[in-house]
Amino acid sequence: MAKRKIEGLGPDGLPGSDTILETLKSSSEALPTRELARMFSLKGPQRTALREKLRELQDAGTIERVQGRRWRVTAELPPVAVLEVTGVDDDGDLKVRPVNHSSDGPAPQIEVRRPPRSMPAPGLGDRFVARLSPRGDNRYTATPLRATESKSESVVGRFRTSDDGGRITPLERGRRGDFLVAAGENAAAEDGDLVVVEVLPARRLGLPQARVIENIGAGDAPGAISRIAIHRAGIPDHFPDAIVDEAETAKPPILGKRTDLRDLPLVTIDGADARDFDDAVFAEPDESANNQGGWHLVVAIADVAEYVRPGSPLDREAFRRGNSVYFPDRVVPMLPEALSNGLCSLRPDEDRACLAADLWIGKDGKLRKHRFRRALMRSVARLTYEQVQAARDAGNDPIAPGHLDNLYGAFASLAAARSARGSLELELPERKVVLDDEGTVTNIAPVSRFDSHKLIEEFMIAANVAAARELKRLRQPVMFRIHDEPSIEKLEDLRDMLAGFGVKLTRGKSMRPKDFNGILARVRGEPHERTVNEIILRSQMQAQYNPDNAGHFGLGLQDYAHFTSPIRRYADLLVHRALILGLQLGDGGLDDSEAGRFTEIGEHISKTERRAVSAERDANDRYTAAFLEARLGQSFSGTVRGATRAGLFVSIDDNGAEGFVPASRLPGGRPRFDMNTRVLKTEHGGQYRMGDSVEIRIAEADGLSGSAIFDLMDAGMPARPKGPKKHRKSSRKRPDKRHKKRR
Numbered sequence: 001m002a003k004r005k006i007e008g009l010g011p012d013g014l015p016g017s018d019t020i021l022e023t024l025k026s027s028s029e030a031l032p033t034r035e036l037a038r039m040f041s042l043k044g045p046q047r048t049a050l051r052e053k054l055r056e057l058q059d060a061g062t063i064e065r066v067q068g069r070r071w072r073v074t075a076e077l078p079p080v081a082v083l084e085v086t087g088v089d090d091d092g093d094l095k096v097r098p099v100n101h102s103s104d105g106p107a108p109q110i111e112v113r114r115p116p117r118s119m120p121a122p123g124l125g126d127r128f129v130a131r132l133s134p135r136g137d138n139r140y141t142a143t144p145l146r147a148t149e150s151k152s153e154s155v156v157g158r159f160r161t162s163d164d165g166g167r168i169t170p171l172e173r174g175r176r177g178d179f180l181v182a183a184g185e186n187a188a189a190e191d192g193d194l195v196v197v198e199v200l201p202a203r204r205l206g207l208p209q210a211r212v213i214e215n216i217g218a219g220d221a222p223g224a225i226s227r228i229a230i231h232r233a234g235i236p237d238h239f240p241d242a243i244v245d246e247a248e249t250a251k252p253p254i255l256g257k258r259t260d261l262r263d264l265p266l267v268t269i270d271g272a273d274a275r276d277f278d279d280a281v282f283a284e285p286d287e288s289a290n291n292q293g294g295w296h297l298v299v300a301i302a303d304v305a306e307y308v309r310p311g312s313p314l315d316r317e318a319f320r321r322g323n324s325v326y327f328p329d330r331v332v333p334m335l336p337e338a339l340s341n342g343l344c345s346l347r348p349d350e351d352r353a354c355l356a357a358d359l360w361i362g363k364d365g366k367l368r369k370h371r372f373r374r375a376l377m378r379s380v381a382r383l384t385y386e387q388v389q390a391a392r393d394a395g396n397d398p399i400a401p402g403h404l405d406n407l408y409g410a411f412a413s414l415a416a417a418r419s420a421r422g423s424l425e426l427e428l429p430e431r432k433v434v435l436d437d438e439g440t441v442t443n444i445a446p447v448s449r450f451d452s453h454k455l456i457e458e459f460m461i462a463a464n465v466a467a468a469r470e471l472k473r474l475r476q477p478v479m480f481r482i483h484d485e486p487s488i489e490k491l492e493d494l495r496d497m498l499a500g501f502g503v504k505l506t507r508g509k510s511m512r513p514k515d516f517n518g519i520l521a522r523v524r525g526e527p528h529e530r531t532v533n534e535i536i537l538r539s540q541m542q543a544q545y546n547p548d549n550a551g552h553f554g555l556g557l558q559d560y561a562h563f564t565s566p567i568r569r570y571a572d573l574l575v576h577r578a579l580i581l582g583l584q585l586g587d588g589g590l591d592d593s594e595a596g597r598f599t600e601i602g603e604h605i606s607k608t609e610r611r612a613v614s615a616e617r618d619a620n621d622r623y624t625a626a627f628l629e630a631r632l633g634q635s636f637s638g639t640v641r642g643a644t645r646a647g648l649f650v651s652i653d654d655n656g657a658e659g660f661v662p663a664s665r666l667p668g669g670r671p672r673f674d675m676n677t678r679v680l681k682t683e684h685g686g687q688y689r690m691g692d693s694v695e696i697r698i699a700e701a702d703g704l705s706g707s708a709i710f711d712l713m714d715a716g717m718p719a720r721p722k723g724p725k726k727h728r729k730s731s732r733k734r735p736d737k738r739h740k741k742r743r
Contacts, residue, residue: 015040058071076134082098127147128148157195168181233618261300278345296360297357302353347379441624471578477598480560531639531641618706629702649661658708666680667682
């Protein structure tokens with residue numbers, strides 16, 4: 001076939017910038033680098049030169065990268081757009097967002113000018129048409145032209161009775177002002193109840209009005225905090241009766257054509273408070289002559305595809321939820337309890353359907369070969385991480401002599417392979433909200449991380465890699481778990497922030513996980529160790545589900561898919577179905593309608609995952625504020641986690657609880673924020689920046705709203721002397737903490 005003639009190619013055969021832009025503009029979707037290279041008939045060194053041109057255009061802000069490694073022309077706002085008011089900042093200026101802006105990049109920063117006299121001042125939730133003037137760097141000035149129809153908005157708040165009907169106090173930080181609820185619009189809510197309200201169109205005078213659309217219970221009842229987080233995030237927390245009935249009619253598995261693994265001593269190892277067990281493991285030395293010192297692992301995963309068939313009501317509900325969501329007092333599961341805690345939970349001494357991955361790894365921890373089987377298993381024990389670690393330390397074995405030795409031997413090989421490939425090794429503390437029987441927060445306790453945790457993690461990673469490779473071999477659709485490398489913009493921000501700690505990064509240089517690990521090793525044991533870990537975490541891209549494989553940067557892996565938790569993640573269920581179809585393992589495999597929608601499905605379950613993470617964080621923040629509410633007036637040592645024009649974010653060193661110090665409450669006079677150095681400076685010479693140690697007193701806290709206000713007990717760090725980039729240690733004593741790694 002004759003090649004199509006490409007216009008706009010230079011003497012070197014490479015496309016010019018204008019040609020690349022026109023090509024991207026003419027495409028209905030973002031294009032990967034390899035597709036652009038194919039279109040321009042580029043090979044070898046020319047493809048390298050194309051990648052350089054694309055990076056130059058990205059640096060200039062002309063194009064942007066989306067969906068992993070795809071390129072498109074940078075989304076720009078039109079000259080006239082509809083804006084919606086989302087809030088008010090501490091200076092009284094409106095916060096707005098474009099109604100139809102769908103860019104995957106950072107949200108534009110818009111400064112709103114005063115509206116004309118003929119137009120009422122816009123308030124929260126209002127929409128208006130504005131003329132936008134670009135100011136560079138994704139910043140705009142908006143000149144309001146006219147008001148437009150505002151959308152209805154729902155808010156979670158606390159109801160208070162009043163003579164004229166009632167008042168709603170929003171339970172969202174940064175949201176100011178009550179709503180008025182007219183008599184008859186309160187849905188029988190009583191004083192102190194938590195309610196979901198619909199915000200009504202704004203009036204010119206008086207309080208904004210709202211209508212109660214759902215009463216979610218008393219504000220002082222156990223579980224109120226998690227209910228707030230669930231409703232704010234819009235997480236479905238009630239299964240329709242038909243879905244529950246379908247789950248409860250599921251039948252226990254029979255052997256049939258399955259492989260019988262019931263004599264294999266598989267064990268589950270989970271947290272002490274785990275309610276569902278979806279993975280079981282076994283290890284033994286590989287007796288093959290060509291794999292001396294290697295291991296044979298079996299990772300058995302609950303066969304959810306046996307019970308949740310494509311297109312069924314159960315499947316549609318699982319897809320809608322996307323994943324389970326975990327709160328300190330409850331779980332909002334992806335599947336009804338009859339499955340999630342019943343037939344799909346690998347309980348000891350009960351026959352369970354599973355999809356088993358046989359993994360053969362070398363002494364060096366590399367995956368030599370793999371096999372997937374649909375099987376029937378029977379777990380011999382339900383173990384906890386603490387039990388396994390205690391038995392290992394004591395030299396005991398709760399199952400049989402050598403059983404734990406084999407598990408830890410295989411783990412040692414996998415851990416060595418992880419270290420060799422240079423996966424990102426962040427050390428961040430993980431803390432758990434501890435509740436009593438009444439639902440009251442009694443502690444914010446650190447979570448211990450043992451080798452037993454890492455053992456299960458490495459086994460699961462190995463199984464996930466095998467699943468991705470097997471599906472590629474079978475030419476089946478793969479829902480990859482991808483994690484792209486940090487963007488140039490994120491690396492530049494990281495460089496600026498690390499400079500304040502004496503860590504120098506070369507400008508414009510890409511970084512690999514081992515480069516980040518080198519930085520972490522340099523600051524290990526230093527007072528700012530945790531802060532540097534947090535800064536590096538913030539520089540990373542967000543992981544997502546996508547059928548286009550961009551690899552997993554953090555783990556240092558090219559092929560990676562989630563296979564090991566189909567009870568709580570829809571992505572894993574898709575991987576199971578694809579394996580069942582590709583290997584012809586019976587019913588319940590992927591159907592044609594699913595295979596053709598993998599991109600759409602990936603976007604949806606990535607959103608539900610982000611929704612779950614946001615809700616879990618929201619609940620933990622509120623529980624933390626409730627913990628501080630019982631300790632008003634007490635003083636603690638803390639660390640500045642962020643500095644802004646509005647004030648400081650500070651975490652308490654002992655328990656990680658966070659609060660805010662408003663700029664107006666800082667000692668030392670009116671503060672000024674330096675955008676370049678990210679330092680908040682007072683008139684009397686005090687300075688506050690990320691990583692500084694401070695003493696705070698709890699001034700205000702409210703668990704339901706999740707807000708905590710601290711008073712600062714000192715006047716800030718003295719100005720830091722100028723000089724060489726070498727880190728200068730403060731005269732202040734800071735706690736030397738080693739924090740646990742969070743994957």
